[in-house]
Amino acid sequence: MRETGLIVIILALSVAMTFASPHFATWGNVRAMLMSFSVEGIVVVGMTVLLIVGGIDLSVGSVVCFSMVVSGAMFLMGVDPWTASLIGISVSALIGAAMGFFVTVVGLNHFITSLAAMVIVRGMSLIVTKGTPLSLFTLPPEFKAIGQGEFYGIPFVIIIFVAVVVMFDFLLRRATAFRKVFYTGSNEKAAQYSGIRTRQVKFWVTVLCSTLAGVAGVIYMSRFGAATPTFGVGMELNIIAAAVIGGASLNGGSGTIFGAILGMALLSVVSSSLILLDVSVYWQDMIKGCILLGAVSIDHFLHSKKR
Amino acid sequence: MRETGLIVIILALSVAMTFASPHFATWGNVRAMLMSFSVEGIVVVGMTVLLIVGGIDLSVGSVVCFSMVVSGAMFLMGVDPWTASLIGISVSALIGAAMGFFVTVVGLNHFITSLAAMVIVRGMSLIVTKGTPLSLFTLPPEFKAIGQGEFYGIPFVIIIFVAVVVMFDFLLRRATAFRKVFYTGSNEKAAQYSGIRTRQVKFWVTVLCSTLAGVAGVIYMSRFGAATPTFGVGMELNIIAAAVIGGASLNGGSGTIFGAILGMALLSVVSSSLILLDVSVYWQDMIKGCILLGAVSIDHFLHSKKR
């Protein structure tokens, strides 16, 4: 299994870190790491499915932000926060549908479509917010609980994240509908010749990815109690990197949710370790990049050995 | 030809703009547009060749910056600027070689390799500069002339840009060595079966892309008389977008230099028009994205009609 290599590397890093810093292997720190990638992890799920079908979505950062902004603005206009969130998520789904339209009906590729969407949707956030963060200080506590609350000491965010990951990992492995995603990504023409409506598959996967980004946006809003128009700039690269480290291919046809989440975890462990070790900010980037490259190389090595 | 569609669209936009704003069709404005993409255009050339071979390079922005920084630091250490530039370009080529190594020998994909390189090389710029821009005010005028000088009223930068584009466009269409790039990108196995050493091809194309980024860095240094450690952040997306708009495919096997430059020109005309028309900043991004999407759709339509 592709994932074992990553698990080995993450464990190795963690063991090393446990010796290097007494703070690493504490619940507080693990919780901190989990919290830091839980919400992005939801976006990673959608991106992985999209990568499997052979697509890519550069607009996720913008959509996360726009979902935040729309829900926030609705709330400020007096809509109750739950309805506001639903509207935010629906709008995100609509953006996905629009992209799906351009990809499947007009025939553009995912890269350019989502690049344009990234710019357009970011622009829409600017229009709505007029460039200033919306202060959502008055969000009711029961809504803030999504992002900030806990259940027997485990943050809701982590629970939601785990639920989403487990569910989609299961569905992706077992559900018939998601098998079609693999067929389409593996060989679109053969899928068509097997009676699969590949356009529909691509359309819905595009919608799914944006919708999950929208969900992430709402959770972020609940966590930060704010909607910042610059939120999520550059997020897409991180997300795609996680999925690719986890075994997704940019050419479609392969990838797993679990792997992608491990990819995200690896990135997070590295970042967190650099801070725990108090590495100079000037050196952090370089060291992070080197560890990333090393980890991926080792993983590749472990992986190709087994074949 | 793919390019005709883009030419039509760019011309149409330009004509419309000439009527909409008296400032559009002035030499000052045209010069500003050309200047704004000339140096990036050199990077686009390398990226296009790399896309054709089926690769991608997310590190170009970092490499442009590092080339600047290394040349600048060398100059400040007393090396003459020409030698310093050569060193900067060589270092860029070396970075390309390192990426080429990871891609062809270790077997990682271009995406993840260049993503790691992006982070590492950016980090190296931070280390060299300690985060502060290097002031290269003392660069001799004959060196500054590269970036700031003119020849009969035409900036050298534009001349260099045109020369590089024309040369590589010609080579890519006609040179045997560059045909191998197409073959490799189109079907790597088939190319191998014909005796083409596809790894070598991929290696050298990776080096070429970084080297051209290095050249761009040196020109930027000359033009700006400075080396800023944050220069070029996010540049890669713009560059890849230009190439993809111009007909390059992320799956390799297709693309032209001329098309990619037209893609760049389209992006530039759009940005420039929005500023000239004094469109509200809140709306600029959205409108820009919409025009981009519209233009690409029209181009796609014109293109697929002809088949």
Add this chain to the structure above:
Amino acid sequence: MSTDPVLQMRGVSKQFGAIHALTEVDFSLERGEIHALCGENGAGKSTLMNIAAGILQPTSGEILLDGAVTTISSPATAQKLGIGLVHQEIALCQDASVAENIFMAATNARRSPLMNYATLNRNAQKVMNLLAPIPVRRRVTELSISNQQLVEIAKALTLDCRVLIFDEPTAALTETETQALFQIIRVLKARSISIIYISHRMAEIFALCDRVTVFRDGRHMSTDKVSDMTPDLVVRRMVGREISQIYPPKLEGEPGKTLLSVEGLSDGERFADISFDLKAGEILGLGGLIGAGRTEIALGLCGLRPVTSGKVVLNGEPVSIRDYPSAVRKGLVYLSEDRKASGVFLDMSIAANISVLDLKQVTSGILLDRKKEADQARALTQKMGVRMGGIDDAVSSLSGGNQQKVAIAKQMSVNPRIIIMDEPTRGIDVGAKTEIHKLLRELAKSGVGVIVISSELPELIGVCDRVVVIREGRVAGELSGAMTEEAVIRLASGVTNTGDLAHVA
């Protein structure tokens, strides 16, 4: 001149993981001979040839060229040593022109820094015309799979080699092209170039080759002069038992009611005014030359390609088939001739490949039932005799013929009312071919409508009860009863030296 064989392979073994593709194989090729290589699907023929061409490295064993031990480390090395290979699987650069593909190796070897397209195109056209007049400026992606096969062959002809290997070059070629190819091979032989020829068609081997080597289960069985052998003997060595190479009995008596009736089908481009009927119990053949438009007609019928006019009546009901999924729902399925591009999912498991056409069968609720899927795959692969490691292996790990069997198994997994098979036995060995023919006959008997497109004339005539011949996108005529190859060719090519034959339509 030495008397050593040009190419000799001694004790060559090759393992892919647990699979022993070749075990201690010996093979030797004499100067100027045409040496046939036979064996069932998965016997290891392609593997051995890939080793000779530097694409694969043997696990053990040695290769001798002119008696000297040599390592062939890459295709580039093989080329330098003068070994050329026409691949079983088409390996062309789809985005490049035919001419560029044909001369790719030469371009690679040439020192001149710039391309000379004029000369390139001129020379490429010359080579191409030996086989078929395909315009060489076309991009490969615009060509049908059979034309691509011809390009693949043309490509090998430009190599300057001493040993030329053809791995099932005629699998999708019609008689005409096959004859053209034989002509060329004989000329090459006269230039004392040594040739290895792999085919599942016994007739070709006996018409062309000097010696024949038989492989079974990755082992060398025998090498003999062709003149000392009979087709039955070769087949027995391949399979290890007697196989009746005869076609299953044809339909006796009158066919049943009309299952499918096509009237005036046109796509405004490649075919026009196509009409025919398909009746229960019969197998209908579509014949014609390469490029006649048979594939396009089938695609049009199934909604895989837009049509402009025409009427399709299915079981007495007029139907409009908008796209392929609706065709499948109506019980109309199509087996693609282009296995690699549209027939199989190379990176996916055998089981997933077989279940794809009707996922409902292996679904309970919204989830896949892995067990059902596995059972289905096991049953069908066994029925088709797929040689494989296990049903979870990727299809890419199978030999060409076994991939084709998987593609057919996929069609068999559903219970279609009409099944259209485009070159169904492409690359399939003798034994399995007979099985498939039997299967088609059983399907027909059980009331399923069967249409077979085949470029292999004996098969077309042997299997089908009735053959509609297509010429340049139109129905040129129809044959039934005692059909002859000659009659089909005459209709297909429009050559009318016997006067009235052309007016049958």
Add this chain to the structure above:
Amino acid sequence: QTENPFKCQPGEKYVMNVMVSGVEYWFPVYEMFKQAGQQFGCETAYTGTPEYDVTKQIASFDQALAQNPAGILVHPMNSDPFVEPINRAVDQGVAVVTFAADSPNSKRTSFITSDNLAEGTYAADAVAEAMDGKGEYAVLENPGQDNHDKRVAAFIARMEAKWPDMKLVGRAASNQDPAKAYQAVLSLIQANPDLGAVFMPEANSAIGAAQASKENGGKVRVMLADVNENILDMIKAGDIFGSVNPNQGMQGYMGFMLLWMAAHPELIDPMNDYARSGDNAMAVPFVDNGFSIVTAENADDFYWDDYLKRRGTKGIEE
């Protein structure tokens, strides 16, 4: 009685040019720039690129220049890259004044800014005093952005010089990203359970930092530079300790004044060498526009929307 010289000719236009033009920091600056312009009877325009890209900003600067305005108040994203464009503008007779970031090697006439070093210093004092001069602190950075680096450096320098018992325990790059800031502060708190304060030189990171602090009991004082509505709310609620905020309004107003003056050097008859050297006689090299420390007590006075409403203007949209 001579005519009042302090007014514009018809069509006399002054332009403000920035990068990341959709971001709130510029709005008060432009608002006051515009107000000053109106008082002078001048036209004003807000230009720039929405992107964080120096090449694009230079292109927008060049475009503004191509329309031949009387003056440009520019925030050069990087200093030296703007030397050539600024000099070209000045040579063309267009006055140039820089604000908030400088291009000292260029021929710009004046530079107006708040003192980043003073901001860092005052922020340090405010934090240290609140902690009785004793405890651990960390900083979030945005390495490479000059004014941010200055604030951080001054903050740390002041702590080291004046507050020997304040210990710097961690530095992390958050690069103006709330999510990264959130992660960084969570990690910093894990590594340093006694962390008492964290400083960051801009507002974006503060949202994430404040949330991280809150989730860990709110013991970490979040100190930053710049404000916006959200930050102000959080300051009032006590989630954020405080902020140093440059006086943007004065930056814009005085920026206009300096620019207008630079465009009208003919108003004075210099008694020095300016006439001979050809330099602009109206040169005032540097003006400090000042800053405020924003805390829960005075936060109410900094709401931008309230100001716009009170003034009845449309901000950058006019």
